[in-house]
Amino acid sequence: MATVAGSFMLRDRRPDLLSGTPRAHAIDRWIFVFTAAWFILIVLVGFIPDSVMKIGAVQAGQRPPFPLVLHFHAVLMGSFLVLLLTQATLMATGRCELHKRVGIAAFVLVPALVVVGSILAPTIYHQVWNFAQVAPAGVKQEMQQRLLALENILLLQMRIGIMFPLFIAIALKARGASAGLHKRMMFLATAMPLPAAIDRMTWLPTTLPGSPVATDLYILLAVSPLFVWDVARNRRVHEAYSIWMAVNVPVALLVYSLWDTPWWHATARAIMGV
16 A cells, blocks of 8 residues: 555655645635534534433433543544644645644554554443343343444444554655645545544434445545545546545445444454453
């Protein structure tokens, strides 16, 4: 994958039309700020009502309390989204040197997110599993269904756990060679964890729990403002989108093929050690 990204960087040494050339204008500078704010809005709309509901369920004894690692994950992910917005704003306002210095934080936040995420998934699963063993009959049946859903969600969590740091690594590697690939890939990488918020918007039309296809379509919708403006402004599809799709499509097809199959449920339980 590094070789593929490197070849795109060599081809992408043309001046980036979205960065400060004489023909650039306000939308060119601020589209990335808008996209970062748009991502934050998606997360807030998805998580705030869901969190309020779950707090009530915890207080009513209908679900286990939130584990400490969940709070760590929320702080880290929130910090990363604020960092993305800050970095986009610094570039839009011409403070490139400060952008470079602040960007060092990504080298800490991204590994921390991966580590905490790898702890969070089994922690939540085991918490629900243990709660299901002692819950009242009505709640127990609900928890059993929740376990099946968590086993499917594990596929999405594994995909995010691999692809988010992979795309961030490509973005960071491109910093010096291709500013265009760097900034677009940072946003495309950030889009990968958005299903955690999107799937909590129960008022959206969805294919869940039968299939995650709708979730993937919502990811495409989330990045569409940036993509549409990019194509309209530059009259071409930037290489960043080609890399992103080349990796995403086969992995998505694999997830679809495994989703809710007896083999995957058995495998997920083996992975979780239950």
